[in-house]
Amino acid sequence: MILLQRRGLLFEQIIQACKAEDVPIAGADRLKIGAELAVRDLLALLTFLTLSEDDLSLASALRSPLLGLSERDLYRLASSRPAGRSLWAELRGRSDEFPDAVATLDDLRRTVDFMAPYELLEHVLSKHGGRERLLARLGPEAEDGIDELLNQALTFEQDAVPTMTGFLARVQSGDIEVKRRLEGAEGLVRVMTVHGAKGLESPIVILPDTMASDHARPGGIVAGPDGIPLASLPDEECPELLREAKERKKAADVEERNRLLYVAMTRAKQWLIVGGVERAARSGTPLNWYKSIESALDALGTVPCEWPPGVLRFQHGDWPGPGSAFDASQPVDGRELPEFLSDDAPSAERQVIPASPSDLGGAKVSGTGTSDEDRALRRGRQIHLLLEHLPGQPDPEAMAGRLLSDGPDRAGANEIDGLVKHALANLDRHPELFGEDALSEVDVSAHLPTLDHAISGTIDRLILRPEHVLAVDFKTNAVVPERAEDTPEGLLRQMGAYLEALELIYPDREVGVAILWTETRELVSLPHAIVREALARSTIS
Structure with missing residues:
Protein backbone atom coordinates (compact mmCIF):
# COMPACT_ATOMS: atom_id res chain seq x y z
CA MET A 1 0.00 0.00 0.00
CA ILE A 2 1.39 3.43 -1.00
CA LEU A 3 -0.10 6.26 1.08
CA LEU A 4 0.10 9.99 0.34
CA GLN A 5 -1.06 12.93 2.37
CA ARG A 6 -3.03 14.43 -0.51
CA ARG A 7 -3.78 13.96 -4.18
CA GLY A 8 -1.69 15.72 -6.76
CA LEU A 9 0.80 15.22 -9.54
CA LEU A 10 2.91 12.79 -7.47
CA PHE A 11 -0.16 10.60 -6.92
CA GLU A 12 -0.65 10.09 -10.66
CA GLN A 13 3.09 9.77 -11.34
CA ILE A 14 3.42 6.91 -8.86
CA ILE A 15 0.62 4.99 -10.58
CA GLN A 16 2.17 5.60 -14.01
CA ALA A 17 5.63 4.53 -12.81
CA CYS A 18 4.29 1.31 -11.27
CA LYS A 19 2.47 0.39 -14.46
CA ALA A 20 5.51 1.24 -16.57
CA GLU A 21 7.55 -1.25 -14.51
CA ASP A 22 4.79 -3.89 -14.74
CA VAL A 23 4.15 -3.71 -11.00
CA PRO A 24 0.75 -5.31 -10.35
CA ILE A 25 -1.24 -2.31 -9.21
CA ALA A 26 -4.88 -1.81 -8.30
CA GLY A 27 -4.79 1.83 -9.37
CA ALA A 28 -6.09 4.81 -7.44
CA ASP A 29 -8.76 4.46 -4.76
CA ARG A 30 -10.66 7.38 -6.29
CA LEU A 31 -11.10 8.20 -9.94
CA LYS A 32 -12.33 11.44 -11.52
CA ILE A 33 -13.92 10.16 -14.69
CA GLY A 34 -14.05 13.47 -16.52
CA ALA A 35 -10.31 14.06 -16.04
CA GLU A 36 -9.32 10.85 -17.83
CA LEU A 37 -8.13 11.50 -21.40
CA ALA A 38 -9.46 8.19 -22.67
CA VAL A 39 -12.89 8.98 -21.23
CA ARG A 40 -12.91 12.44 -22.80
CA ASP A 41 -12.06 10.93 -26.19
CA LEU A 42 -14.87 8.39 -25.91
CA LEU A 43 -17.39 11.01 -24.77
CA ALA A 44 -16.43 13.29 -27.68
CA LEU A 45 -17.12 10.43 -30.09
CA LEU A 46 -20.47 9.62 -28.44
CA THR A 47 -21.47 13.29 -28.46
CA PHE A 48 -20.82 13.52 -32.20
CA LEU A 49 -22.81 10.33 -32.83
CA THR A 50 -25.87 11.92 -31.21
CA LEU A 51 -25.44 15.21 -33.10
CA SER A 52 -23.54 15.08 -36.39
CA GLU A 53 -23.42 18.90 -36.63
CA ASP A 54 -21.19 19.10 -33.53
CA ASP A 55 -17.92 20.00 -35.25
CA LEU A 56 -15.92 20.40 -32.03
CA SER A 57 -16.78 16.91 -30.77
CA LEU A 58 -16.03 15.39 -34.16
CA ALA A 59 -12.69 17.20 -34.32
CA SER A 60 -11.79 15.91 -30.85
CA ALA A 61 -12.74 12.37 -31.84
CA LEU A 62 -10.77 12.57 -35.10
CA ARG A 63 -7.62 13.68 -33.28
CA SER A 64 -8.03 10.98 -30.62
CA PRO A 65 -6.48 7.51 -30.89
CA LEU A 66 -9.95 6.20 -31.78
CA LEU A 67 -9.80 7.64 -35.31
CA GLY A 68 -6.14 8.61 -35.53
CA LEU A 69 -6.03 11.74 -37.69
CA SER A 70 -2.98 13.95 -37.27
CA GLU A 71 -3.09 17.67 -36.48
CA ARG A 72 -2.08 18.37 -40.10
CA ASP A 73 -4.88 16.12 -41.43
CA LEU A 74 -7.49 17.83 -39.29
CA TYR A 75 -6.32 21.33 -40.26
CA ARG A 76 -6.33 20.42 -43.94
CA LEU A 77 -9.82 18.94 -43.62
CA ALA A 78 -11.38 21.80 -41.64
CA SER A 79 -9.74 24.83 -43.24
CA SER A 80 -10.55 23.98 -46.85
CA ARG A 81 -14.30 23.46 -46.44
CA PRO A 82 -16.80 26.04 -47.68
CA ALA A 83 -18.46 28.36 -45.19
CA GLY A 84 -21.43 26.76 -43.46
CA ARG A 85 -20.41 23.21 -44.37
CA SER A 86 -20.20 20.88 -41.38
CA LEU A 87 -17.01 19.00 -40.63
CA TRP A 88 -18.84 15.68 -41.00
CA ALA A 89 -20.14 16.61 -44.46
CA GLU A 90 -16.62 17.60 -45.50
CA LEU A 91 -15.17 14.35 -44.12
CA ARG A 92 -17.70 12.22 -45.97
CA GLY A 93 -17.08 14.14 -49.15
CA ARG A 94 -13.40 13.26 -48.87
CA SER A 95 -13.85 9.67 -47.78
CA ASP A 96 -11.20 8.54 -50.27
CA GLU A 97 -8.58 10.44 -48.22
CA PHE A 98 -9.79 9.14 -44.82
CA PRO A 99 -11.47 5.81 -45.59
CA ASP A 100 -10.91 4.17 -42.18
CA ALA A 101 -12.32 7.10 -40.18
CA VAL A 102 -15.37 7.43 -42.44
CA ALA A 103 -16.07 3.68 -42.38
CA THR A 104 -15.87 3.60 -38.58
CA LEU A 105 -18.13 6.62 -38.12
CA ASP A 106 -20.66 5.36 -40.68
CA ASP A 107 -20.91 2.03 -38.85
CA LEU A 108 -21.34 3.72 -35.46
CA ARG A 109 -23.93 6.20 -36.74
CA ARG A 110 -25.99 3.31 -38.12
CA THR A 111 -26.05 1.61 -34.71
CA VAL A 112 -26.23 4.51 -32.26
CA ASP A 113 -30.04 4.60 -32.26
CA PHE A 114 -30.36 0.86 -31.66
CA MET A 115 -27.73 0.20 -28.98
CA ALA A 116 -27.72 1.00 -25.29
CA PRO A 117 -24.77 3.14 -24.06
CA TYR A 118 -22.81 0.18 -22.70
CA GLU A 119 -23.33 -1.86 -25.84
CA LEU A 120 -22.21 1.00 -28.09
CA LEU A 121 -19.13 1.65 -25.95
CA GLU A 122 -18.18 -2.02 -26.17
CA HIS A 123 -18.76 -1.83 -29.93
CA VAL A 124 -16.28 1.05 -30.15
CA LEU A 125 -13.74 -0.55 -27.81
CA SER A 126 -13.89 -4.10 -29.16
CA LYS A 127 -15.06 -4.26 -32.77
CA HIS A 128 -13.27 -1.07 -33.81
CA GLY A 129 -10.21 -1.65 -31.61
CA GLY A 130 -10.79 1.46 -29.49
CA ARG A 131 -9.39 0.00 -26.26
CA GLU A 132 -6.21 -1.20 -27.94
CA ARG A 133 -5.66 2.17 -29.64
CA LEU A 134 -6.28 4.19 -26.48
CA LEU A 135 -3.91 2.07 -24.40
CA ALA A 136 -1.24 2.15 -27.11
CA ARG A 137 -1.13 5.97 -27.08
CA LEU A 138 -2.14 6.84 -23.49
CA GLY A 139 -0.53 3.92 -21.67
CA PRO A 140 -1.97 1.23 -19.42
CA GLU A 141 -3.13 3.80 -16.84
CA ALA A 142 -5.96 4.72 -19.25
CA GLU A 143 -7.60 1.35 -18.65
CA ASP A 144 -9.03 2.36 -15.26
CA GLY A 145 -10.95 5.27 -16.78
CA ILE A 146 -12.25 3.17 -19.66
CA ASP A 147 -13.50 0.43 -17.33
CA GLU A 148 -15.12 2.94 -15.00
CA LEU A 149 -16.96 4.60 -17.90
CA LEU A 150 -18.34 1.18 -18.82
CA ASN A 151 -19.43 0.71 -15.19
CA GLN A 152 -21.18 4.07 -15.29
CA ALA A 153 -23.00 3.01 -18.47
CA LEU A 154 -24.23 -0.20 -16.82
CA THR A 155 -25.37 1.70 -13.73
CA PHE A 156 -27.20 4.26 -15.88
CA GLU A 157 -29.05 1.51 -17.79
CA GLN A 158 -30.29 0.09 -14.48
CA ASP A 159 -31.52 3.46 -13.22
CA ALA A 160 -33.00 5.11 -16.31
CA VAL A 161 -34.17 4.65 -19.88
CA PRO A 162 -30.90 3.72 -21.65
CA THR A 163 -30.69 6.54 -24.19
CA MET A 164 -27.37 7.92 -25.35
CA THR A 165 -28.38 11.53 -24.78
CA GLY A 166 -29.47 10.73 -21.23
CA PHE A 167 -26.20 8.93 -20.50
CA LEU A 168 -24.13 11.82 -21.85
CA ALA A 169 -26.16 14.31 -19.84
CA ARG A 170 -25.48 12.36 -16.64
CA VAL A 171 -21.76 11.85 -17.23
CA GLN A 172 -21.11 15.41 -18.43
CA SER A 173 -23.35 17.15 -15.87
CA GLY A 174 -20.72 17.10 -13.14
CA ASP A 175 -17.22 16.00 -12.22
CA ILE A 176 -18.03 12.44 -11.22
CA GLU A 177 -15.56 11.01 -8.74
CA VAL A 178 -15.84 7.30 -8.09
CA LYS A 179 -14.59 5.60 -4.95
CA ARG A 180 -13.26 2.30 -6.17
CA ARG A 181 -13.51 -0.84 -4.04
CA LEU A 182 -9.95 -2.03 -3.45
CA GLU A 183 -10.58 -4.32 -0.47
CA GLY A 184 -10.43 -7.41 -2.68
CA ALA A 185 -7.23 -6.35 -4.50
CA GLU A 186 -5.14 -9.12 -2.99
CA GLY A 187 -1.54 -9.13 -4.18
CA LEU A 188 -1.89 -5.73 -5.87
CA VAL A 189 -0.30 -2.42 -4.91
CA ARG A 190 -2.89 0.10 -3.75
CA VAL A 191 -2.23 3.84 -4.08
CA MET A 192 -4.44 6.01 -1.91
CA THR A 193 -4.56 8.93 0.51
CA VAL A 194 -4.22 8.39 4.21
CA HIS A 195 -7.85 9.43 4.67
CA GLY A 196 -8.95 6.73 2.22
CA ALA A 197 -6.88 4.05 3.96
CA LYS A 198 -8.72 4.23 7.28
CA GLY A 199 -9.74 0.74 8.36
CA LEU A 200 -7.37 -1.00 5.91
CA PHE A 314 14.58 -0.04 12.86
CA GLN A 315 13.38 -3.55 13.57
CA HIS A 316 11.47 -5.13 16.40
CA GLY A 317 10.69 -8.80 16.97
CA ASP A 318 11.70 -11.80 14.87
CA TRP A 319 12.90 -10.08 11.69
CA PRO A 320 15.84 -11.08 9.45
CA GLY A 321 18.69 -8.60 9.54
CA PRO A 322 20.10 -6.77 6.52
CA GLY A 323 22.15 -8.95 4.19
CA SER A 324 20.45 -12.19 5.22
CA ALA A 325 18.87 -12.78 1.82
CA PHE A 326 19.37 -16.10 0.04
CA ASP A 327 22.77 -16.40 -1.69
CA ALA A 328 22.29 -18.32 -4.94
CA SER A 329 26.05 -18.86 -5.32
CA GLN A 330 26.25 -21.10 -2.25
CA PRO A 331 25.86 -24.87 -2.81
CA VAL A 332 22.56 -26.38 -1.67
CA ASP A 333 22.34 -29.73 0.08
CA GLY A 334 20.07 -31.31 -2.54
CA ARG A 335 17.84 -34.31 -2.05
CA GLU A 336 16.67 -36.80 -4.63
CA LEU A 337 13.05 -36.06 -5.53
CA PRO A 338 10.45 -38.85 -5.63
CA GLU A 339 9.75 -40.23 -9.11
CA PHE A 340 6.08 -39.28 -9.06
CA LEU A 341 7.00 -35.59 -9.19
CA SER A 342 8.27 -36.04 -12.75
CA ASP A 343 5.24 -38.01 -13.93
CA ASP A 344 2.53 -36.30 -15.95
CA ALA A 345 -0.67 -35.76 -14.02
CA PRO A 346 -3.58 -37.87 -15.28
CA SER A 347 -6.12 -36.07 -17.43
CA ALA A 348 -9.14 -34.91 -15.52
CA GLU A 349 -12.37 -36.62 -16.43
CA ARG A 350 -14.67 -34.38 -18.43
CA GLN A 351 -17.50 -33.26 -16.22
CA VAL A 352 -20.88 -33.97 -17.75
CA ILE A 353 -23.54 -31.43 -16.84
CA PRO A 354 -26.98 -33.06 -16.66
CA ALA A 355 -29.55 -31.74 -19.11
CA SER A 356 -32.89 -30.43 -17.92
CA PRO A 357 -35.93 -32.32 -19.28
CA SER A 358 -37.50 -28.95 -20.08
CA ASP A 359 -34.49 -27.99 -22.27
CA LEU A 360 -34.53 -30.85 -24.79
CA GLY A 361 -35.78 -28.67 -27.64
CA GLY A 362 -39.18 -28.40 -29.27
CA ALA A 363 -42.06 -25.99 -28.85
CA LYS A 364 -43.73 -25.67 -25.44
CA VAL A 365 -47.01 -24.02 -26.47
CA SER A 366 -49.68 -24.63 -29.04
CA GLY A 367 -50.56 -21.67 -31.26
CA THR A 368 -49.76 -18.16 -30.13
CA GLY A 369 -51.43 -18.15 -26.69
CA THR A 370 -51.21 -14.88 -24.83
CA SER A 371 -49.41 -11.94 -26.39
CA ASP A 372 -47.81 -10.99 -23.05
CA GLU A 373 -45.25 -13.75 -22.55
CA ASP A 374 -43.79 -12.35 -19.33
CA ARG A 375 -47.21 -12.07 -17.72
CA ALA A 376 -48.10 -15.62 -18.80
CA LEU A 377 -44.87 -17.00 -17.34
CA ARG A 378 -45.44 -15.16 -14.08
CA ARG A 379 -49.02 -16.43 -13.85
CA GLY A 380 -47.76 -19.95 -14.49
CA ARG A 381 -45.30 -19.71 -11.61
CA GLN A 382 -47.99 -18.31 -9.33
CA ILE A 383 -50.38 -21.21 -10.05
CA HIS A 384 -47.57 -23.77 -9.61
CA LEU A 385 -46.82 -22.20 -6.23
CA LEU A 386 -50.45 -22.44 -5.12
CA LEU A 387 -50.88 -26.03 -6.33
CA GLU A 388 -47.78 -26.98 -4.38
CA HIS A 389 -48.73 -25.37 -1.06
CA LEU A 390 -52.53 -25.10 -0.87
CA PRO A 391 -53.45 -28.83 -0.54
CA GLY A 392 -54.53 -29.54 3.02
CA GLN A 393 -54.58 -25.89 4.10
CA PRO A 394 -57.56 -24.95 6.30
CA ASP A 395 -57.48 -21.34 5.07
CA PRO A 396 -56.20 -21.40 1.47
CA GLU A 397 -56.94 -17.71 0.88
CA ALA A 398 -54.75 -16.65 3.81
CA MET A 399 -51.98 -19.00 2.69
CA ALA A 400 -52.16 -17.65 -0.87
CA GLY A 401 -51.90 -14.10 0.45
CA ARG A 402 -48.69 -14.99 2.29
CA LEU A 403 -47.24 -16.84 -0.70
CA LEU A 404 -47.95 -14.10 -3.23
CA SER A 405 -47.48 -10.99 -1.13
CA ASP A 406 -43.75 -10.69 -1.79
CA GLY A 407 -41.01 -11.82 -4.13
CA PRO A 408 -40.67 -11.65 -7.92
CA ASP A 409 -44.02 -13.45 -8.42
CA ARG A 410 -46.05 -11.33 -6.03
CA ALA A 411 -49.63 -10.57 -7.02
CA GLY A 412 -51.97 -7.71 -6.25
CA ALA A 413 -54.92 -8.20 -3.94
CA ASN A 414 -57.33 -8.18 -6.88
CA GLU A 415 -55.28 -10.91 -8.65
CA ILE A 416 -54.95 -13.25 -5.67
CA ASP A 417 -58.68 -14.03 -5.48
CA GLY A 418 -58.79 -15.20 -9.11
CA LEU A 419 -55.58 -17.23 -8.75
CA VAL A 420 -56.90 -18.98 -5.63
CA LYS A 421 -60.19 -19.87 -7.34
CA HIS A 422 -58.27 -21.24 -10.32
CA ALA A 423 -56.01 -23.38 -8.13
CA LEU A 424 -58.83 -24.68 -5.89
CA ALA A 425 -60.88 -25.67 -8.95
CA ASN A 426 -58.03 -27.96 -10.02
CA LEU A 427 -57.62 -29.35 -6.50
CA ASP A 428 -61.34 -30.16 -6.26
CA ARG A 429 -61.41 -31.73 -9.73
CA HIS A 430 -58.45 -34.08 -9.07
CA PRO A 431 -58.20 -34.89 -5.36
CA GLU A 432 -56.25 -38.08 -6.16
CA LEU A 433 -53.28 -35.95 -7.27
CA PHE A 434 -53.06 -34.16 -3.94
CA GLY A 435 -53.57 -36.98 -1.44
CA GLU A 436 -51.21 -38.45 1.13
CA ASP A 437 -49.49 -40.75 -1.39
CA ALA A 438 -48.59 -37.81 -3.66
CA LEU A 439 -45.22 -36.10 -3.44
CA SER A 440 -44.67 -32.48 -4.49
CA GLU A 441 -41.73 -30.99 -6.41
CA VAL A 442 -39.76 -34.25 -6.64
CA ASP A 443 -36.18 -34.02 -7.92
CA VAL A 444 -35.24 -36.82 -10.31
CA SER A 445 -31.89 -37.63 -11.94
CA ALA A 446 -30.83 -40.50 -14.19
CA HIS A 447 -28.63 -41.41 -17.14
CA LEU A 448 -30.99 -42.03 -20.06
CA PRO A 449 -29.89 -44.66 -22.59
CA THR A 450 -32.00 -43.03 -25.31
CA LEU A 451 -30.04 -39.80 -25.01
CA ASP A 452 -26.80 -41.34 -23.73
CA HIS A 453 -26.80 -38.37 -21.38
CA ALA A 454 -27.74 -37.59 -17.79
CA ILE A 455 -30.84 -35.56 -17.01
CA SER A 456 -31.88 -33.77 -13.84
CA GLY A 457 -35.28 -32.20 -13.33
CA THR A 458 -38.21 -31.66 -10.99
CA ILE A 459 -41.56 -33.43 -11.29
CA ASP A 460 -44.50 -31.30 -10.15
CA ARG A 461 -46.45 -34.22 -8.66
CA LEU A 462 -45.40 -37.87 -8.18
CA ILE A 463 -47.96 -40.43 -7.02
CA LEU A 464 -46.31 -43.54 -5.58
CA ARG A 465 -48.37 -46.72 -5.16
CA PRO A 466 -47.21 -50.30 -4.62
CA GLU A 467 -47.62 -51.31 -8.24
CA HIS A 468 -47.92 -48.00 -10.04
CA VAL A 469 -46.05 -44.68 -10.35
CA LEU A 470 -47.59 -41.62 -11.98
CA ALA A 471 -45.67 -38.43 -12.84
CA VAL A 472 -47.85 -35.37 -13.40
CA ASP A 473 -46.66 -32.04 -14.72
CA PHE A 474 -48.77 -28.88 -14.35
CA LYS A 475 -49.14 -26.77 -17.49
CA THR A 476 -50.86 -23.37 -17.49
CA ASN A 477 -50.91 -22.87 -21.29
CA ALA A 478 -53.82 -20.76 -22.47
CA VAL A 479 -54.25 -22.98 -25.56
CA VAL A 480 -54.93 -26.63 -24.60
CA PRO A 481 -54.54 -29.35 -27.28
CA GLU A 482 -57.65 -31.42 -27.99
CA ARG A 483 -55.74 -34.73 -28.18
CA ALA A 484 -52.67 -36.14 -26.43
CA GLU A 485 -51.01 -36.49 -29.84
CA ASP A 486 -51.33 -32.71 -30.34
CA THR A 487 -49.30 -31.93 -27.22
CA PRO A 488 -46.42 -29.55 -28.09
CA GLU A 489 -43.21 -31.37 -29.00
CA GLY A 490 -41.16 -29.87 -26.16
CA LEU A 491 -43.61 -31.12 -23.55
CA LEU A 492 -43.66 -34.62 -25.06
CA ARG A 493 -39.86 -34.76 -24.89
CA GLN A 494 -39.94 -33.59 -21.28
CA MET A 495 -42.48 -36.23 -20.25
CA GLY A 496 -40.54 -38.86 -22.22
CA ALA A 497 -37.47 -38.08 -20.14
CA TYR A 498 -39.48 -38.44 -16.93
CA LEU A 499 -40.91 -41.75 -18.15
CA GLU A 500 -37.52 -43.28 -18.95
CA ALA A 501 -35.95 -42.02 -15.72
CA LEU A 502 -38.76 -43.40 -13.54
CA GLU A 503 -38.67 -46.75 -15.33
CA LEU A 504 -34.99 -47.00 -14.40
CA ILE A 505 -35.67 -45.96 -10.81
CA TYR A 506 -38.77 -48.17 -10.35
CA PRO A 507 -38.17 -51.19 -12.64
CA ASP A 508 -40.76 -53.33 -10.78
CA ARG A 509 -43.65 -50.84 -11.12
CA GLU A 510 -45.81 -49.63 -13.96
CA VAL A 511 -44.95 -46.02 -14.79
CA GLY A 512 -47.31 -43.46 -16.29
CA VAL A 513 -46.94 -39.82 -17.24
CA ALA A 514 -49.66 -37.21 -17.54
CA ILE A 515 -50.23 -33.47 -17.89
CA LEU A 516 -52.70 -31.47 -15.85
CA TRP A 517 -53.88 -28.60 -18.04
CA THR A 518 -54.88 -26.11 -15.34
CA GLU A 519 -56.78 -23.84 -17.75
CA THR A 520 -59.38 -26.56 -18.48
CA ARG A 521 -58.66 -28.73 -15.38
CA GLU A 522 -58.12 -31.74 -17.68
CA LEU A 523 -55.72 -34.53 -16.70
CA VAL A 524 -54.40 -36.09 -19.91
CA SER A 525 -52.41 -39.34 -19.83
CA LEU A 526 -49.73 -39.51 -22.49
CA PRO A 527 -49.22 -42.79 -24.38
CA HIS A 528 -45.74 -44.24 -23.91
CA ALA A 529 -45.14 -44.56 -27.64
CA ILE A 530 -45.50 -40.87 -28.49
CA VAL A 531 -43.34 -39.62 -25.60
CA ARG A 532 -40.62 -42.18 -26.35
CA GLU A 533 -40.56 -41.14 -30.00
CA ALA A 534 -40.40 -37.48 -29.01
CA LEU A 535 -37.55 -38.18 -26.57
CA ALA A 536 -35.59 -39.87 -29.37
CA ARG A 537 -35.86 -36.61 -31.38
CA SER A 538 -34.40 -34.53 -28.53
CA THR A 539 -31.44 -32.23 -28.94
CA ILE A 540 -28.99 -31.39 -26.17
CA SER A 541 -27.06 -28.16 -26.49
Missing part, protein backbone atom coordinates in the same frame (compact mmCIF):
# COMPACT_ATOMS: atom_id res chain seq x y z
CA GLU A 201 -4.10 -2.85 6.52
CA SER A 202 -1.26 -4.11 4.37
CA PRO A 203 1.89 -6.17 5.06
CA ILE A 204 4.01 -3.38 3.51
CA VAL A 205 3.15 0.33 3.59
CA ILE A 206 5.19 3.00 1.80
CA LEU A 207 4.96 6.69 2.74
CA PRO A 208 6.77 8.33 -0.21
CA ASP A 209 6.17 12.02 0.47
CA THR A 210 6.70 12.73 4.16
CA MET A 211 8.86 15.84 3.67
CA ALA A 212 5.86 18.06 2.91
CA SER A 213 5.90 20.78 5.56
CA ASP A 214 2.71 21.81 7.25
CA HIS A 215 3.35 25.57 7.35
CA ALA A 216 0.18 27.53 8.01
CA ARG A 217 -0.96 29.49 5.00
CA PRO A 218 -1.04 33.25 5.43
CA GLY A 219 -4.38 34.96 5.58
CA GLY A 220 -7.60 33.01 5.76
CA ILE A 221 -10.26 32.81 8.43
CA VAL A 222 -9.84 31.60 12.02
CA ALA A 223 -12.50 30.88 14.61
CA GLY A 224 -12.70 33.37 17.43
CA PRO A 225 -14.65 33.12 20.68
CA ASP A 226 -17.96 31.30 20.34
CA GLY A 227 -16.98 30.29 16.81
CA ILE A 228 -17.11 33.84 15.43
CA PRO A 229 -15.09 33.96 12.17
CA LEU A 230 -12.13 36.36 12.26
CA ALA A 231 -9.91 37.50 9.39
CA SER A 232 -6.33 36.39 9.97
CA LEU A 233 -3.60 39.07 10.01
CA PRO A 234 0.22 38.97 10.13
CA ASP A 235 1.53 38.28 13.65
CA GLU A 236 2.91 41.78 14.14
CA GLU A 237 -0.53 43.27 13.44
CA CYS A 238 -2.62 40.81 15.46
CA PRO A 239 -4.54 41.90 18.53
CA GLU A 240 -4.40 39.54 21.50
CA LEU A 241 -7.78 37.97 20.75
CA LEU A 242 -6.82 37.12 17.18
CA ARG A 243 -3.35 35.87 18.22
CA GLU A 244 -4.97 33.42 20.63
CA ALA A 245 -7.36 32.21 17.92
CA LYS A 246 -4.42 31.64 15.55
CA GLU A 247 -2.55 29.68 18.22
CA ARG A 248 -5.61 27.49 18.81
CA LYS A 249 -5.86 26.83 15.07
CA LYS A 250 -2.16 25.99 14.84
CA ALA A 251 -2.47 23.57 17.75
CA ALA A 252 -5.51 21.94 16.13
CA ASP A 253 -3.60 21.61 12.84
CA VAL A 254 -0.68 19.91 14.61
CA GLU A 255 -3.06 17.55 16.38
CA GLU A 256 -4.76 16.64 13.08
CA ARG A 257 -1.35 16.18 11.43
CA ASN A 258 -0.25 13.80 14.17
CA ARG A 259 -3.54 11.92 14.04
CA LEU A 260 -3.14 11.33 10.31
CA LEU A 261 0.47 10.26 10.84
CA TYR A 262 -0.72 7.69 13.38
CA VAL A 263 -3.30 6.42 10.87
CA ALA A 264 -0.67 6.15 8.13
CA MET A 265 1.90 4.30 10.27
CA THR A 266 -0.56 1.83 11.76
CA ARG A 267 -1.75 0.64 8.34
CA ALA A 268 1.45 -1.46 8.14
CA LYS A 269 1.29 -4.99 9.53
CA GLN A 270 5.00 -5.80 9.15
CA TRP A 271 7.04 -3.26 7.23
CA LEU A 272 6.80 0.53 7.07
CA ILE A 273 8.96 2.37 4.52
CA VAL A 274 9.27 6.14 5.03
CA GLY A 275 10.71 8.34 2.29
CA GLY A 276 10.59 11.84 0.91
CA VAL A 277 12.30 14.52 -1.14
CA GLU A 278 14.27 17.21 0.69
CA ARG A 279 12.79 20.59 -0.04
CA ALA A 280 14.40 24.01 0.17
CA ALA A 281 14.70 25.18 3.76
CA ARG A 282 12.22 27.72 5.01
CA SER A 283 12.32 29.96 7.99
CA GLY A 284 11.11 28.49 11.21
CA THR A 285 11.00 24.87 12.29
CA PRO A 286 9.52 22.67 9.58
CA LEU A 287 6.80 20.36 10.74
CA ASN A 288 6.79 17.28 8.56
CA TRP A 289 6.20 13.58 9.03
CA TYR A 290 9.74 12.59 8.12
CA LYS A 291 11.32 14.65 10.89
CA SER A 292 8.80 13.39 13.42
CA ILE A 293 9.42 9.73 12.55
CA GLU A 294 13.20 10.19 12.32
CA SER A 295 13.50 11.79 15.73
CA ALA A 296 11.31 9.12 17.35
CA LEU A 297 13.22 6.19 15.79
CA ASP A 298 16.62 7.74 16.57
CA ALA A 299 15.65 7.60 20.22
CA LEU A 300 14.73 3.92 19.84
CA GLY A 301 17.95 3.03 18.04
CA THR A 302 18.10 2.82 14.24
CA VAL A 303 20.77 0.92 12.30
CA PRO A 304 22.33 2.29 9.08
CA CYS A 305 21.93 0.00 6.06
CA GLU A 306 24.92 -0.78 3.77
CA TRP A 307 22.61 -0.50 0.76
CA PRO A 308 21.00 1.69 -0.24
CA PRO A 309 23.26 4.25 1.45
CA GLY A 310 21.72 6.73 3.82
CA VAL A 311 18.84 4.42 4.77
CA LEU A 312 18.13 3.85 8.46
CA ARG A 313 16.48 0.66 9.66
